[in-house]
Amino acid sequence: MQDFEPSIVAFVCNWCTYTASDLAGTSRLSYPKNVRLIRVMCTGMVDPQYVIKALLEGADGVLVSGCHPGDCHYINGNFKARRRIKLLKEILPQFGFAPERLRLTWIGASDGIQFAEIMHELVAQIKKLGPNEAKLKMVI
Amino acid sequence: MAKIWKFRTKDQTLSGSLQQLLRSILEMEEISAILVPRRLPMKNMVMPMLVSDPQQLDGVDPLSPAFPMNTAKIVSRLTRKPMGGKVVVVLRPCEIRAFVELVKLKQGHTDEIVIMAIDCLGAYKNSDYFKFVGTDVKASTQRFYQSVLSGRGAALDNVDLAEACKSCEYPVASHADILIGLYGVTTDDHFIVQALTPAGEAILTPLNLRGTQMPPERQKAIDDLIAARTAYRDQMFARTAEATASLEKLTTYLANCVNCYNCRVACPVCYCKECVFVTDVFNHEPAQYLRWAARKGVIKMPTDTIFYHITRLAHMSTACVGCGQCSNACPNDIPVMELFRTVAARTQKGFNYEAGRSLEEKPPLSEFRENEFNEVVGISV
Numbered sequence: 134m135q136d137f138e139p140s141i142v143a144f145v146c147n148w149c150t151y152t153a154s155d156l157a158g159t160s161r162l163s164y165p166k167n168v169r170l171i172r173v174m175c176t177g178m179v180d181p182q183y184v185i186k187a188l189l190e191g192a193d194g195v196l197v198s199g200c201h202p203g204d205c206h207y208i209n210g211n212f213k214a215r216r217r218i219k220l221l222k223e224i225l226p227q228f229g230f231a232p233e234r235l236r237l238t239w240i241g242a243s244d245g246i247q248f249a250e251i252m253h254e255l256v257a258q259i260k261k262l263g264p265n266e267a268k269l270k271m272v273i
Numbered sequence: 274m275a276k277i278w279k280f281r282t283k284d285q286t287l288s289g290s291l292q293q294l295l296r297s298i299l300e301m302e303e304i305s306a307i308l309v310p311r312r313l314p315m316k317n318m319v320m321p322m323l324v325s326d327p328q329q330l331d332g333v334d335p336l337s338p339a340f341p342m343n344t345a346k347i348v349s350r351l352t353r354k355p356m357g358g359k360v361v362v363v364l365r366p367c368e369i370r371a372f373v374e375l376v377k378l379k380q381g382h383t384d385e386i387v388i389m390a391i392d393c394l395g396a397y398k399n400s401d402y403f404k405f406v407g408t409d410v411k412a413s414t415q416r417f418y419q420s421v422l423s424g425r426g427a428a429l430d431n432v433d434l435a436e437a438c439k440s441c442e443y444p445v446a447s448h449a450d451i452l453i454g455l456y457g458v459t460t461d462d463h464f465i466v467q468a469l470t471p472a473g474e475a476i477l478t479p480l481n482l483r484g485t486q487m488p489p490e491r492q493k494a495i496d497d498l499i500a501a502r503t504a505y506r507d508q509m510f511a512r513t514a515e516a517t518a519s520l521e522k523l524t525t526y527l528a529n530c531v532n533c534y535n536c537r538v539a540c541p542v543c544y545c546k547e548c549v550f551v552t553d554v555f556n557h558e559p560a561q562y563l564r565w566a567a568r569k570g571v572i573k574m575p576t577d578t579i580f581y582h583i584t585r586l587a588h589m590s591t592a593c594v595g596c597g598q599c600s601n602a603c604p605n606d607i608p609v610m611e612l613f614r615t616v617a618a619r620t621q622k623g624f625n626y627e628a629g630r631s632l633e634e635k636p637p638l639s640e641f642r643e644n645e646f647n648e649v650v651g652i653s654v
Binding site for chain 2: 181182185186189202203209212213215216217218219220221222223224225227228229230236237238239251254255258266267270271272273
């Protein structure tokens with residue numbers, strides 16, 4: 134599994150984590166190309182379906198990332214997201230998905246450095262886990 | 274303190290006495306109708322029916338082991354807007370618990386109904402019921418409840434209770450206005466009528482029934498039954514968790530699924546008017562299927578089977594009451610209830626929530642606290 138390059142789908146909120154990724158870019162920081170960002174207006178709009186679909190399509194990891202508690206542009210979308218992640222973390226491990234494949238982080242708009250660091254760390258963790266079963270087996 | 278009365282069954286059958294009780298309730302001026310399982314006049318089947326004429330109560334059959342649908346859906350239809358009359362609804366405990374969930378999801382009201390719960394003796398799967406019932410529905414029901422209440426069990430003529438009922442730890446309702454007690458009661462002589470709320474008391478008091486105490490052996494009978502059911506349930510959980518412990522195993526478990534979505538239609542708490550799985554979101558472009566097939570070499574048609582079931586788990590498992598209608602509705606005999614209850618036990622425990630337990634607790638996904646579940650945040654293991 135030396136040359137395993139994971140695909141990680143990251144749902145990032147427009148106001149904080151996406152802005153942080155922008156800041157990371159303008160600060161000339163780099164992060165692994167394994168992470169594919171999908172900008173959403175708020176983590177509160179990430180339906181559990183999006184996460185399930187990504188994992189069943191073979192994503193090796195899914196990250197949902199938004200504003201720190203209290204900073205949500207829409208007041209409380211990130212709190213709703215946290216409940217949904219909690220829910221998925223009760224469901225998905227039953228079917229063999231390692232809990233580490235689904236992550237929720239708070240990365241604020243000014244956290245460019247943290248953004249790059251977390252992406253590096255996340256990719257390293259998923260590399261260690263190996264590929265998602267959905268990539269290897271037939272999913273009906 | 275709940276008020277308790279006795280209703281004599283000595284001169285007639287248990288079914289007959291229940292009919293008599295319902296008749297005296299329906300004859301009351303303030304009661305417009307009773308929603309109760311009743312025999313269809315044209316076929317050997319028992320269905321929920323809305324009875325307004327006391328003469329039509331002859332065929333009521335609430336102790337029958339038929340369970341063609343979860344009646345919570347019907348009660349929700351009756352109460353989504355003001356009805357203009359008071360209706361007594363006779364429900365199984367799982368139907369009440371499903372209705373509690375629907376009320377919290379704003380799909381019904383309790384204002385115009387009086388809930389009567391009869392100790393649930395369990396039910397057969399639809400297909401098993403048809404094998405069991407024969408031509409005389411009344412006699413088959415009598416044979417069923419006599420066997421259960423005398424302790425001989427529910428297995429008759431090579432059919433047994435549905436798996437959902439065998440693993441049900443709620444045979445006695447806790448959320449009703451009127452409770453009919455059968456377990457631990459000498460039903461050859463009487464059954465217990467209990468008012469659990471002022472609304473129930475207002476209906477029962479004018480009937481001038483004979484007051485009594487709760488028979489001491491009732492609680493033990495109920496506790497023993499629940500203990501046996503819980504043990505059966507836990508075995509079922511362990512077996513199902515093992516059978517679905519990886520994506521490959523889950524795929525095997527659901528291999529017979531043809532995406533008919535009957536389980537979702539039959540589910541009392543799947544209340545969306547239009548499920549996302551029947552919208553255009555899943556009406557993929559024809560070329561998309563070819564692209565998927567090209568990417569993977571082979572895809573099973575119809576697609577999105579596992580996606581559907583896991584999404585449904587995410588959408589409704591916190592409200593799952595375990596009534597088993599999903600399994601009942603499956604044309605290909607997939608043990609859907611087992612899978613959903615196993616996961617629902619996890620999700621409900623995760624939010625310290627129990628579907629149908631109370632009208633006051635909000636559904637877990639409809640609220641949040643500022644400081645909670647911090648263990649799911651961050652990337653440290």
